[in-house]
Amino acid sequence: MSALQDLVTDVAAVPATPTKSLRLGMLASLAVLLLLLGAPLLLKSFVIFQITMVLIYAIAILGLNILTGGSGQVSLGHSAFYAIGAYSSAILIEHYDVHYGLTLPVAGVVCFAFGFLFGLPALRLSGVYLALATFALAIAMPQLLKLSVFERWTGGVQGLVVTKPDAPFGLPISQDVWLYGVTLAIALAVYLTAVNLLTSRSGRAMMAIRDNEIAACAMGVDVALYKTLAFGISAGITGVAGGLGAIAVQFVAPDSYTIQLAIALFVGMVVGGVGWLPGSLVGAGFIVFVPNLAEGISKGLSGAVFGVILILVIFLAPHGARQIATRVQHWMHRLRSK
Amino acid sequence: MISIQTLRCAVLSTALIALTATAALAQKKYDTGASDAEIRIGNILPYSGPASAYGVIGRIEAAYFKMLNEQGGINGRKINFISYDDGYSPAKAVEQARKLVESDEVLFIAGALGTPSNSAIQKYMNARKVPQLFAASGATKFGDYKTFPWTMGWQPAYQSEGRIYAAHLLREKPDAKIAVLYQNDDFGKDLLKGLKDGLGDNAAMIVAEDSYEVAEPSIDSHIVKLKSSGADALVSITTPKFAAQALKKAAELDWKPTYFQSNVASSVGGVLKPAGFAIAQGVLSANYAKDGADAQWDDDAGMKNFYGFLAKYAPDANRADGAVVYGYGHAQTVAQVLKQAGDNLTRDNIMKQAANLKDFAPDTLLPGITINTSASDFHPIEQLQMMRFEGETWQLFGPIVTAEIGG
Numbered sequence: 001m002s003a004l005q006d007l008v009t010d011v012a013a014v015p016a017t018p019t020k021s022l023r024l025g026m027l028a029s030l031a032v033l034l035l036l037l038g039a040p041l042l043l044k045s046f047v048i049f050q051i052t053m054v055l056i057y058a059i060a061i062l063g064l065n066i067l068t069g070g071s072g073q074v075s076l077g078h079s080a081f082y083a084i085g086a087y088s089s090a091i092l093i094e095h096y097d098v099h100y101g102l103t104l105p106v107a108g109v110v111c112f113a114f115g116f117l118f119g120l121p122a123l124r125l126s127g128v129y130l131a132l133a134t135f136a137l138a139i140a141m142p143q144l145l146k147l148s149v150f151e152r153w154t155g156g157v158q159g160l161v162v163t164k165p166d167a168p169f170g171l172p173i174s175q176d177v178w179l180y181g182v183t184l185a186i187a188l189a190v191y192l193t194a195v196n197l198l199t200s201r202s203g204r205a206m207m208a209i210r211d212n213e214i215a216a217c218a219m220g221v222d223v224a225l226y227k228t229l230a231f232g233i234s235a236g237i238t239g240v241a242g243g244l245g246a247i248a249v250q251f252v253a254p255d256s257y258t259i260q261l262a263i264a265l266f267v268g269m270v271v272g273g274v275g276w277l278p279g280s281l282v283g284a285g286f287i288v289f290v291p292n293l294a295e296g297i298s299k300g301l302s303g304a305v306f307g308v309i310l311i312l313v314i315f316l317a318p319h320g321a322r323q324i325a326t327r328v329q330h331w332m333h334r335l336r337s338k
Numbered sequence: 339m340i341s342i343q344t345l346r347c348a349v350l351s352t353a354l355i356a357l358t359a360t361a362a363l364a365q366k367k368y369d370t371g372a373s374d375a376e377i378r379i380g381n382i383l384p385y386s387g388p389a390s391a392y393g394v395i396g397r398i399e400a401a402y403f404k405m406l407n408e409q410g411g412i413n414g415r416k417i418n419f420i421s422y423d424d425g426y427s428p429a430k431a432v433e434q435a436r437k438l439v440e441s442d443e444v445l446f447i448a449g450a451l452g453t454p455s456n457s458a459i460q461k462y463m464n465a466r467k468v469p470q471l472f473a474a475s476g477a478t479k480f481g482d483y484k485t486f487p488w489t490m491g492w493q494p495a496y497q498s499e500g501r502i503y504a505a506h507l508l509r510e511k512p513d514a515k516i517a518v519l520y521q522n523d524d525f526g527k528d529l530l531k532g533l534k535d536g537l538g539d540n541a542a543m544i545v546a547e548d549s550y551e552v553a554e555p556s557i558d559s560h561i562v563k564l565k566s567s568g569a570d571a572l573v574s575i576t577t578p579k580f581a582a583q584a585l586k587k588a589a590e591l592d593w594k595p596t597y598f599q600s601n602v603a604s605s606v607g608g609v610l611k612p613a614g615f616a617i618a619q620g621v622l623s624a625n626y627a628k629d630g631a632d633a634q635w636d637d638d639a640g641m642k643n644f645y646g647f648l649a650k651y652a653p654d655a656n657r658a659d660g661a662v663v664y665g666y667g668h669a670q671t672v673a674q675v676l677k678q679a680g681d682n683l684t685r686d687n688i689m690k691q692a693a694n695l696k697d698f699a700p701d702t703l704l705p706g707i708t709i710n711t712s713a714s715d716f717h718p719i720e721q722l723q724m725m726r727f728e729g730e731t732w733q734l735f736g737p738i739v740t741a742e743i744g745g
Contacts, residue, residue: 044440044441045440046436046437046439046440046441049432049433049436050433053429053433143553156527157523158453158457158477159454161460161461249428249432250432251458253428255426258388258427260387288433291386291425295422295423299385299393299396300393302385303386
């Protein structure tokens with residue numbers, strides 16, 4: 001209990017103004033963007049696929065980050081929203097022949113609705129109790145997807161195979177590169193929107209709730225509205241990521257969206273730094289690549305190795321990538337002033 | 339200084355070597371992943387996550403190829419068996435399959451485990467025209483040679499097993515009232531479908547159906563419910579932990595139906611012994627492989643090979659574990675395909691040879707059960723034999739049944 005609270009309250013303790021602490025400096029942002037844009041020219045297509053997955057998870061973690069870092073609510077159930085997004089896209093593409101690009105906003109809206117509705121009862125819960133409630137959601141989701149009532153659409157336990165889109169207008173690039181481009185564009189759009197949201201009036205209201213709910217209430221912030229809104233937006237963004245994930249993996253099945261995914265997203269958020277949006281990308285990289293690294297060290301003990309790495313990261317940099325970024329920035333300042 | 343003669347000699351011999359080399363090359367054909375020295379095989383298994391108990395299959399397969407390599411490899415080529423963890427997550431399976439095909443450049447992928455993971459990579463493998471050999475799943479869809487000519491299963495389809503139980507019931511107990519307990523996933527539903535298809539017009543014999551989730555700690559309540567339906571036959575489509583629980587609970591309630599136990603949980607060491615031999619008497623099941631813990635195979639030539647292999651290459655493996663027997667038979671089938679392929683190691687020929695297995699009998703299959711495939715038959719093992727538990731072993735009875743599934 002205290003660990004969770006620490007994480008959340010520690011974010012508040014950072015003295016920097018929100019605008020600065022939310023995004024990278026201009027230079028660093030450009031560098032990252034250039035790297036991501038140049039990647040398809042240099043890398044094998046399977047690595048491009050991996051980076052696409054990193055970006056997709058980054059979007060999902062960003063969604064979670066808005067909820068936890070922004071409004072201070074903890075969720076262990078974001079795999080459920082990811083699943084709803086994935087299934088929305090998959091069902092629309094496969095059963096109703098909808099263009100994949102159109103299914104993503106639908107996935108987002110559907111998840112926003114689900115998230116908003118789930119946020120209503122969640123209002124009564126906070127801290128570990130909310131974490132538990134969302135945990136239940138994550139546990140229930142794979143079973144709900146298996147229900148025979150929905151089997152006509154979901155394919156039940158067998159799941160659904162999704163067709164991967166070709167590049168439009170006969171562009172001479174592979175499906176992988178095209179999908180990477182689409183994902184990168186969406187990730188950028190989501191990132192910019194999220195930064196703007198958190199620096200807006202609504203964002204300040206959310207952060208006020210995170211820092212001190214009573215004080216926020218006293219200042220006239222509609223606590224209930226902003227808390228549920230945060231849940232909705234967070235779920236919506238994660239849903240878009242789920243839709244993209246379904247298209248990239250070309251397959252959805254209940255077993256893809258277990259509690260393990262929820263925990264992976266949570267780990268990604270913590271490793272990236274709670275409340276620090278660029279950290280989402282780092283966290284996503286962590287949950288995609290570190291398990292492979294762990295497996296390379298020992299196949300039988302890959303889970304244990306992953307655990308050790310995770311403990312080391314949390315021990316050495318408890319605030320995740322954000323802490324490292326701040327440290328680097330600090331050093332750069334010193335170098336310059338010398 | 340070199341004389342002209344030696345030079346001429348050198349030139350001649352070089353020419354000769356070059357000629358023979360090209361002649362040899364003309365016979366050998368390679369795709370990515372195969373060369374004179376080695377053949378790279380990819381594999382994906384859940385070493386971590388909820389299905390990690392199956393990870394042992396990969397260790398046994400790796401050990402089997404190590405043994406072959408020490409014996410000189412297959413047709414003089416060493417096997418490089420590259421196995422990755424997917425944690426039973428379809429998304430991860432796709433990533434690992436792509437890594438194997440595009441980065442490690444394997445000749446083919448053999449024995450990826452689980453219906454979800456195999457479903458997830460099926461489209462990719464077929465688009466790439468890389469063989470997805472011997473998928474470790476009983477789902478019927480991995481034998482669809484028309485839509486997916488690069489995918490092939492291995493073990494009998496769950497539906498075949500269901501049909502065999504149905505046939506037995508119709509023959510021995512045509513007035514049975516059947517209760518079905520099944521795991522709510524692809525395995526449970528597929529087997530149940532086979533059972534219903536097998537019963538055909540008599541599907542009304544099923545008086546109660548109940549499903550459970552893998553996440554449930556205990557399935558006692560389901561057994562109580564099924565008993566109350568008044569059924570006198572129970573088909574337990576369960577995995578080991580739940581199979582043992584169901585057996586125990588039925589005995590506790592003094593319910594003695596004609597009891598069918600699905601093959602995946604028919605292990606003597608893993609299920610029947612923990613449940614108690616006394617209450618497992620008379621339980622029926624069907625099988626295609628020998629049980630590593632069953633004493634009746636101690637003098638069996640094939641199982642002697644298997645035990646010898648375990649003693650030397652996997653001394654810490656539990657021979658009573660069905661997954662160990664599975665891995666051995668599976669690896670042996672892969673090796674057979676490579677032997678048949680000879681020096682023509684193209685992906686096309688690998689698929690052709692996999693679809694050209696004739697009466698191949700791995701050491702661990704029951705006597706009389708063989709692997710047969712053809713261009714229009716992508717279900718390698720299709721035979722099963724009924725068995726009844728007596729004393730401390732399974733007693734096989736009746737004929738070997740071939741249950742081919744239409745489509």
